[in-house]
Amino acid sequence: MKLPGNDAIAREADEHIVTRRVQLPRRVVERPLRQVSKRLLMALLVLVGTALIVYFDRAGYGDNSDDHVDLLDAFYYATVTLSTTGYGDITPVSDGARTINILVITPLRVVFLIILVGTTLEVLTERTREEWRLNRWRSTLRDHTVVVGFGTKGRSAIRTVCATGLKKEQVVVVDPSGKVIDAANAEGFVGVVGDGTRSDVLRRAEVHKARQIIIATQRDDTAVLVSLTARQLNKGAKIVAAVREEENAPLLRQSGADSVITSASAAGRLLGLSVLSPKAGRVMEDLIQQGSGLDIIERPAIKAEVGLSPRETDDLVVSVVRGHRVLGYDDPAVGKLQLTDRLITIVRSTTSPHPEIKAAPRERD
The missing domain is CATH 3.30.70.1450 (Regulator of K+ conductance, C-terminal domain)
Known part of the structure; x- marks a missing residue:
């Protein structure tokens, strides 16, 4: 078995050093254009509402230019007031107009400003909420399942385990591809972007607290390195790994795996059984699919x-x-x-x- 060269390892390490992170499943949010449109509509409604309030109470306002406040003056006053510009050329002069400014227009000014800076506030709030969710996730996660590799084998392994009753919140996916982790998040799994052969990446997945680890990488040499690293971090976890070539299975067991599945040989045996007895092959396929039959x-x-x-x-x-x-x-x-x-x-x-x-x-x- 050939191990990857130093140049390949260095390249992969440089690629993942920035992208290693934990991604919790996200709730479905509206598109940015839709969010901006809704904020603009809300701001416009606040502006129109303020202008109408001023216009209906125009007798309580004074205009330095002509002592008359019309609809255009009302919109002008609403604009400069809500934006906190306040030129002072149109002012409330009656007690009623000043009371309305205190009780109604000032709160509307605050709402208008909140809408304008809503994007910044939302970003700050989202970061705080995400940090809180991440800290809570780390503190409550125990006896979970870590799946290294979210390809065909990894997805099938997760579906089989979840079919037996394991909750999605108890599964953490590790994969070097950000797009793959996004797909895992879309299915409700927590994801860690990074190279599973690195101990710091596995620590982000809380491997040291995991009950079982499934290794479903694309390469056999990668699976061996992941198994070695995982066993070093967690002596008691059950490690199940898949390899393509049967000759690499003993090496994977020596690296710490409790069970090793040879994917190529297993598929070949199932094919041979299906040729000899199609019905027997169908039964075997049914047995390995949890949740049906x-x-x-x-x-x-x-x-x-x-x-x-x-x-x-x-x-x-x-x-x-x-x-x-x-x-x-x-x-x-x-x-x-x-x-x-x-x-x-x-x-x-x-x-x-x-x-x-x-x-x-x-x-x-």
Whole structure:
């Protein structure tokens, strides 16, 4: 396996050094042109409203030029007043006009100024809100899932995990492409733009607090480096990685991955099975698609199953995980089920799990 050259690594590091950041999913906002149009319309309404107030109370105003306030003078007064220019050529002279200026026109002046500087205020507010959301996200995030690589493999892995009940708020996507992270945000996932082989990028994804890490990068050498870095930051997380070539799987396991999936070989075996038996291939494809038809799941044995053989359980048990061993359902070493066993079963996706199964914590293999 070839590792990337120093020039390529340096180039990638320079490219991502500015773009590394955490992006929380954004709410859908209006287009800038629509926002500006709405602000202009609001400002115009305030201006017209102020002018009409002055015009209807024109007897209480004095004009230094002709002592008469008409509609044009009212709009002129509203304009210079709301913009705080205030030339002083038209002034309220009666008590009623001055009272209206205090109680009505002055608040309208404040509203008018807020509308004019609304863009700046919105930017400041958005930055404060985003910083608050980010700090809150960091403080509450625990036992989440980090997915490095949001390509075809990464997306499929996330959909499968979310189909089992994992909330989108508990998934963090790491990818070097800003456009890819934007796509992840659009689907409701938190994203970190950056190179997953760098420890500072993985720290931004809170890898040290993650329960499981999925590595779905495009290159096998990148997957090895990501696995090494992730395992250094988190000794207890479950790391699952995908490689293209089967010869690289042992190296990935040595780098810290608990499970390694060879994508090319797995696809080839499924193709071969589909050729020999199309229906069997269809069943296998159904099993690996969580949430439809048949699902294959791993769950702890419940109290009612202790002392039974795998064949005597309600679910179809295909394997029993005992300690670090995976035993077939017909393996004589299984004997009777124990409370510490974990069962790999095939169930229908519409079947609701036992209450004890839902509450049981996940264990590392």
